[in-house]
Amino acid sequence: MKHMLRFVLGLAAVAALLSLAPVAVAASAPKASARPNLLFVIFDDWGGSTHAGINGSTWIKTPNFDRVAREGALFKNAFTSNPKCSPCRASILTGRNTWQLKEAVSHGGLFPAGFEVYPDLLEQAGYVIGLTGKGWGPGDFKTQAMRTRNPAGPGFDTKTQVPIASGIGRNDYPANFQAFLSQRPADKPFCFWMGFNEPHRGYERGSGLRLGKKLEDVKVPAYLPDNEVVRGDLLDYAVEVEWGDTQLGRALKILEDAGELENTLVVVTSDHGMPFPYVKGQIFEDAFHLPLAMRWGGAIKPGRVVQDFVNVRDLAPTYMELAGLKPHPQMTGRSLMNILRSEKSGWIENRDVMLIGKERHDIGRPNDMGYPVRALRTKEFLYVHNFFPDRWPAGNPETDFGNVDPSPTKEIVKRLGGYYYDLTLGKRPPDALYRLTDDPECVRNLAHDLAFASTLEEMRSRMMKLLREEWDPRALGHGDVFDTYQYLGGRAKGYETWLKAQEALVKEPIEAPQKSDARKKSKRAIP
Numbered sequence: 187m188k189h190m191l192r193f194v195l196g197l198a199a200v201a202a203l204l205s206l207a208p209v210a211v212a213a214s215a216p217k218a219s220a221r222p223n224l225l226f227v228i229f230d231d232w233g234g235s236t237h238a239g240i241n242g243s244t245w246i247k248t249p250n251f252d253r254v255a256r257e258g259a260l261f262k263n264a265f266t267s268n269p270k271c272s273p274c275r276a277s278i279l280t281g282r283n284t285w286q287l288k289e290a291v292s293h294g295g296l297f298p299a300g301f302e303v304y305p306d307l308l309e310q311a312g313y314v315i316g317l318t319g320k321g322w323g324p325g326d327f328k329t330q331a332m333r334t335r336n337p338a339g340p341g342f343d344t345k346t347q348v349p350i351a352s353g354i355g356r357n358d359y360p361a362n363f364q365a366f367l368s369q370r371p372a373d374k375p376f377c378f379w380m381g382f383n384e385p386h387r388g389y390e391r392g393s394g395l396r397l398g399k400k401l402e403d404v405k406v407p408a409y410l411p412d413n414e415v416v417r418g419d420l421l422d423y424a425v426e427v428e429w430g431d432t433q434l435g436r437a438l439k440i441l442e443d444a445g446e447l448e449n450t451l452v453v454v455t456s457d458h459g460m461p462f463p464y465v466k467g468q469i470f471e472d473a474f475h476l477p478l479a480m481r482w483g484g485a486i487k488p489g490r491v492v493q494d495f496v497n498v499r500d501l502a503p504t505y506m507e508l509a510g511l512k513p514h515p516q517m518t519g520r521s522l523m524n525i526l527r528s529e530k531s532g533w534i535e536n537r538d539v540m541l542i543g544k545e546r547h548d549i550g551r552p553n554d555m556g557y558p559v560r561a562l563r564t565k566e567f568l569y570v571h572n573f574f575p576d577r578w579p580a581g582n583p584e585t586d587f588g589n590v591d592p593s594p595t596k597e598i599v600k601r602l603g604g605y606y607y608d609l610t611l612g613k614r615p616p617d618a619l620y621r622l623t624d625d626p627e628c629v630r631n632l633a634h635d636l637a638f639a640s641t642l643e644e645m646r647s648r649m650m651k652l653l654r655e656e657w658d659p660r661a662l663g664h665g666d667v668f669d670t671y672q673y674l675g676g677r678a679k680g681y682e683t684w685l686k687a688q689e690a691l692v693k694e695p696i697e698a699p700q701k702s703d704a705r706k707k708s709k710r711a712i713p
Contacts, residue, residue, distance in 0.1 A: 223450040230386040232456035234477025245403040250435035258481030259490040269458035269473040279303040281502030281517030285658040293547040294675035297327035304502040315339040318362035320381035351393035360436035385426030394421025409464040448483030461591040463610035470628040494537040545668040550581030550588030562649035569645035570618040588679040
């Protein structure tokens with residue numbers, strides 16, 4: 187009862203503050219000349235916390251991301267709280283964790299009404315905003331939120347280019363950025379979202395080998411089988427990562443040529459890990475641990491490496507403060523400006539704990555049920571709680587594990603069965619505990635090891651306390667609300683689609699005997 191009272195009073199306070207927000211933004215906006223520009227670059231499905239040169243990769247080359255990190259700050263512990271496209275991007279835009287965002291907690295659903303996004307707020311304060319490529323999505327931002335444009339901003343997508351592989355889209359991101367800059371009033375700062383579609387699937391199979399990459403160079407993670415098919419699939423993924431990095435380099439050159447690079451905060455990240463089993467859409471380290479680098483002329487001391495835990499919801503309040511504004515009262519993330527202005531590396535504000543979670547991502551279970559998970563990440567451990575261990579975490583087998591993208595690697599895992607199948611696609615226990623210091627790929631569950639029993643209990647208790655403080659309905663006993671949120675994507679992999687197909691097979695009519703030969707036996711059609 188005490189928690190519910192605090193929850194209601196908190197909502198009332200937020201509502202009161204919101205009614206004053208537009209006036210506060212307009213009144214506090216500083217002169218345009220005092221405010222830097224913002225270029226936000228986000229890859230789609232890039233596991234850059236390990237798949238970047240500056241983060242130790244030798245088989246995926248990312249010279250332009252590495253440059254941003256060398257000339258600015260590299261964040262070694264950046265996370266998304268929900269490793270799927272729509273939820274993560276909603277968190278970036280609003281500055282809130284996804285369980286604080288109603289329908290936006292789900293993938294392929296509605297962007298809810300009543301939540302401010304930082305591009306709108308910066309635009310109200312005099313910034314010119316724009317978007318090329320993927321902003322918030324997939325989902326519907328029109329029906330409930332009544333938006334006429336993507337929450338990330340108005341689109342600039344007319345320029346195209348010829349990609350090096352057939353799986354890569356034709357959007358010329360830098361050229362569209364240039365087109366945006368050409369129409370910007372010279373006296374106004376800009377805020378631009380550059381959303382790569384790469385390295386989202388599908389890939390041109392064999393493109394890695396065709397473009398000169400070598401199977402023997404690949405580092406296969408411990409949760410995937412090590413064979414030529416998987417290595418080839420990872421090389422095709424690498425091609426798309428490197429294509430995105432090339433686009434980043436071109437965007438930096440455009441800023442340099444325009445004389446704007448030193449007055450622009452450049453932020454480069456991804457929405458979650460790579461589109462492979464056990465990663466994208468799952469609650470393991472490689473799924474939610476993100477690449478993050480920031481460059482801002484002389485305002486960020488070059489070559490710094492930050493160890494503090496930061497979350498994508500911290501970006502919106504950072505951008506607000508960057509523009510000389512107070513973070514919007516709805517934003518629950520913490521601004522990173524003190525960390526950016528510091529000259530130190532290592533642990534600066536000692537942020538050392540992170541919440542992660544999900545509800546429904548893709549469909550593929552009866553009644554479109556989700557797979558609720560919450561987790562707590564500390565310096566040493568990852569604790570994971572699966573609320574419904576009787577459900578299939580990646581979607582049901584009969585609907586082809588819909589929360590894992592189709593791929594050669596997925597097919598190999600299904601065919602091999604056994605260890606990798608059970609690990610990546612099989613059902614999971616209620617609790618899992620991984621010691622990341624010696625198991626960063628989360629393949630050894632210590633939850634049933636008595637030596638770690640007290641650690642597990644402490645982390646579970648701490649996680650639930652933090653979630654209650656964040657008004658998470660799942661932690662407050664109201665988790666059923668998440669299953670009421672509508673899925674708006676395609677129904678091809680829905681459980682009811684599969685069920686109807688089975689019913690159609692069973693109900694095929696019995697062939698009538700031919701009158702010309704009464705001795706023929708009637709035959710039932712065989713499915």
